[in-house]
Amino acid sequence: MTKTAHDFAKASAKALGDRQSRAILHKAIGHIRVLRQRSVNAMPDFAERQARAVAVRDKTLAKLPELLEKLEASVTAVGGRVHYAETAETAATLVARILSERGAKLVVKGKSMVSEEMGLNEVLEAAGIEAVETDLGEYIIQLAGQRPSHILAPALHVSKEQVSDLFARKFGRTSTDIPEMTRIARDSLRQKFLAADAGITGCNIAIAETGTVTVLENEGNIRLSGSCPPIHIALMTLEKVVETLADAAVVLDILPPAATGQTLPVHLSFFTGARREGERDGPREMHLVILDNGRSDILADPKLRSILRCIRCGACLNVCPVYQSVGGHAYGTVYPGPMGSVISPLLKDNPGDPRQPFACTHCAACSEACPAGIDHPALLQELRRRVSETETDLPVAAFSLLARHPLLFGGAAAVGRLFDPKLREVAAVAPDAPVGRFLRCREFPGLARPFSRRFKALARRLKRLQGGRA
Amino acid sequence: MEAFLFIPCLVEHVLPQVGEATTAVLVRAGLTPVLPKGQTCCGQFAYKRGRADLVRPLARRFVEIFQDAPVVVCPSGSCTAMVRRYPSLFAEDDPFREQAAHVAAKTFELGQFLVERLGLTDLGARWDLTAALHGSCQTTRVLGAGSATEALLAKVAGLTLVPLARPERCCGFGGAFSIDYPEASEAIVAEKIDDIVASGAEAVITAEPSCLLNIASAMAKRDLPIRALHLAEVLAGEGI
Numbered sequence: 232m233t234k235t236a237h238d239f240a241k242a243s244a245k246a247l248g249d250r251q252s253r254a255i256l257h258k259a260i261g262h263i264r265v266l267r268q269r270s271v272n273a274m275p276d277f278a279e280r281q282a283r284a285v286a287v288r289d290k291t292l293a294k295l296p297e298l299l300e301k302l303e304a305s306v307t308a309v310g311g312r313v314h315y316a317e318t319a320e321t322a323a324t325l326v327a328r329i330l331s332e333r334g335a336k337l338v339v340k341g342k343s344m345v346s347e348e349m350g351l352n353e354v355l356e357a358a359g360i361e362a363v364e365t366d367l368g369e370y371i372i373q374l375a376g377q378r379p380s381h382i383l384a385p386a387l388h389v390s391k392e393q394v395s396d397l398f399a400r401k402f403g404r405t406s407t408d409i410p411e412m413t414r415i416a417r418d419s420l421r422q423k424f425l426a427a428d429a430g431i432t433g434c435n436i437a438i439a440e441t442g443t444v445t446v447l448e449n450e451g452n453i454r455l456s457g458s459c460p461p462i463h464i465a466l467m468t469l470e471k472v473v474e475t476l477a478d479a480a481v482v483l484d485i486l487p488p489a490a491t492g493q494t495l496p497v498h499l500s501f502f503t504g505a506r507r508e509g510e511r512d513g514p515r516e517m518h519l520v521i522l523d524n525g526r527s528d529i530l531a532d533p534k535l536r537s538i539l540r541c542i543r544c545g546a547c548l549n550v551c552p553v554y555q556s557v558g559g560h561a562y563g564t565v566y567p568g569p570m571g572s573v574i575s576p577l578l579k580d581n582p583g584d585p586r587q588p589f590a591c592t593h594c595a596a597c598s599e600a601c602p603a604g605i606d607h608p609a610l611l612q613e614l615r616r617r618v619s620e621t622e623t624d625l626p627v628a629a630f631s632l633l634a635r636h637p638l639l640f641g642g643a644a645a646v647g648r649l650f651d652p653k654l655r656e657v658a659a660v661a662p663d664a665p666v667g668r669f670l671r672c673r674e675f676p677g678l679a680r681p682f683s684r685r686f687k688a689l690a691r692r693l694k695r696l697q698g699g700r701a
Numbered sequence: 702m703e704a705f706l707f708i709p710c711l712v713e714h715v716l717p718q719v720g721e722a723t724t725a726v727l728v729r730a731g732l733t734p735v736l737p738k739g740q741t742c743c744g745q746f747a748y749k750r751g752r753a754d755l756v757r758p759l760a761r762r763f764v765e766i767f768q769d770a771p772v773v774v775c776p777s778g779s780c781t782a783m784v785r786r787y788p789s790l791f792a793e794d795d796p797f798r799e800q801a802a803h804v805a806a807k808t809f810e811l812g813q814f815l816v817e818r819l820g821l822t823d824l825g826a827r828w829d830l831t832a833a834l835h836g837s838c839q840t841t842r843v844l845g846a847g848s849a850t851e852a853l854l855a856k857v858a859g860l861t862l863v864p865l866a867r868p869e870r871c872c873g874f875g876g877a878f879s880i881d882y883p884e885a886s887e888a889i890v891a892e893k894i895d896d897i898v899a900s901g902a903e904a905v906i907t908a909e910p911s912c913l914l915n916i917a918s919a920m921a922k923r924d925l926p927i928r929a930l931h932l933a934e935v936l937a938g939e940g941i
Contacts, residue, residue, distance in 0.1 A: 240882055244882075247887075553889070589878070590881070590885070592838070592871045612748075627747045631747050633741075665881075673890075676918050682721065690724060
């Protein structure tokens with residue numbers, strides 16, 4: 232787990248230099264957007280479904296402690312065990328302990344962003360436990376020694392050719408035919424499923440009344456991870472719960488269309504507890520780890536609470552101009568894009584760059600796309616306000632001071648006009664200063680004779696013209 | 702009727718032609734434009750940096766200047782959106798909040814004012830041009846004035862609008878964003894310009910001065926023979 236402060240500005244500038252990655256990202260994300268639009272268009276009542284889902288999410292947040300208690304009771308009643316973890320680090324340690332105590336050596340994992348948040352793979356490795364990612368995208372990333380770049384499509388930034396090269400290195404088999412490449416990965420993973428001592432999965436929705444953990448996927452690997460090995464550990468963050476099965480259905484109504492443009496995913500698994508007496512399959516032990524990592528504080532904060540409505544569909548990432556340009560890795564956090572820029576700085580472990588909320592153009596494409604009705608720009612604005620309280624922003628303070636006095640403001644502009652031609656030179660000699668970097672792709676526009684000085688003559692002329700016409 | 706002009710600082714000092722065109726359009730719509738003295742900046746820049754405290758004095762000035770105006774018209778969606786946020790900057794029990802709400806409610810972006818308040822779409826403008834429309838995020842998503850812009854442009858004689866692949870996409874300016882993260886901003890505006898070039902348009906039109914400045918100065922750097930025009934300039938017609 233890295234504890235060093237991340238610098239988004241530097242990391243994004245570096246990411247932008249990688250033309251190949253940018254082209255891959257661009258193509259992949261464009262494809263997802265088209266799929267989403269198609270499925271939303273096919274649902275004329277999408278807005279109503281969305282409103283119902285927002286209501287369910289808000290209802291959940293309003294009685295979260297109660298629902299978590301109910302969930303714990305239900306999971307226990309069906310033979311599972313519930314564990315709470317305050318921070319990412321304690322959660323990872325907890326999982327490692329459960330596994331070590333049972334002598335587990337090999338773990339298969341279905342895709343889980345929470346486990347990324349916990350830095351679980353590193354902690355397990357340190358405990359001598361091999362954790363194999365089984366989601367194809369996540370597996371590719373693990374083989375490549377990277378981190379996911381998108382909450383839904385972890386290998387969004389990788390091309391087919393790069394995967395082919397990677398497989399050739401790792402497995403000695405090569406192909407650029409996607410079904411064949413999938414087969415190569417599957418051959419390797421099937422053996423892991425059979426040999427695994429435990430399976431770890433994420434959780435899209437937990438149902439309080441039944442103690443059920445629900446996951447959506449297209450590959451079947453999460454299903455296998457949760458049902459094949461003798462131990463199943465499901466990981467969730469505390470806001471992922473809903474009250475009833477009917478509430479889960481309301482969320483399931485909008486999640487796949489908003490995420491991947493599907494009406495339903497290929498696999499929709501409902502894991503309810505451990506194997507009961509007389510049952511022939513399923514895990515003998517089931518654990519549900521519920522991670523807080525700062526979310527209780529968010530829940531208690533009326534100005535930021537709505538970010539907990541997030542259902543991790545990734546829609547905001549797919550429309551964000553910043554994410555689309557720099558890619559997920561530049562964020563240096565588990566959750567990138569608009570939802571990540573809101574949630575990451577609020578997490579206790581690995582919060583990322585505190586200035587992350589400023590890396591947004593305020594275009595509001597995210598809130599328009601969000602099926603959970605989250606107003607990301609407003610939340611980012613609130614976070615900016617909180618960061619700004621702790622620092623002095625001299626240029627903005629100076630500008631504001633000038634703007635309070637029209638004479639000074641006009642005077643500053645007049646001085647600026649005087650030095651106008653020189654400003655271009657300043658930019659040229661200081662290419663790394665903010666102005667120089669700003670002008671790298673822009674021609675200096677120059678300061679003009681103010682409009683207010685032209686207005687009187689113009690108004691007279693227009694009046695004359697108007698009179699002539701009448 | 703008198704229409705008080707709210708001229709953003711960017712228009713006052715960098716794009717005065719937009720102010721001139723706005724004046725001409727209002728005269729053409731049968732109004733008498735009035736330019737109250739002492740205008741500076743709406744404070745959007747400070748707001749986006751998270752400094753509502755630095756915006757408040759500017760909001761107070763704005764309200765003083767415009768409180769007696771019958772209507773306030775602005776050729777910028779983002780500055781209008783800032784003024785609409787003014788009431789939220791003051792506490793619920795602050796009496797100034799109501800005054801700010803009063804002024805905010807009568808402040809309009811030019812296109813929205815013409816279409817929604819005056820019911821005008823045809824201003825008799827003519828411009829023989831093939832152009833692409835860049836729908837500014839603040840004008841369309843935040844202010845909801847995008848359809849007014851489109852309705853007005855649809856009535857300009859001689860104007861052929863060609864579609865952009867992604868007209869809704871941000872141009873990457875975002876106030877302080879382009880200064881704080883210039884490389885990301887550059888990448889975003891580059892895509893916007895590629896889209897404009899691919900559309901085959903001779904000009905790009907937008908209702909937002911910041912987008913106009915951003916796109917125009919980035920196109921100038923590339924020496925592209927594509928004009929960048931503000932909605933007001935198009936409505937005023939060639940040669941005001």
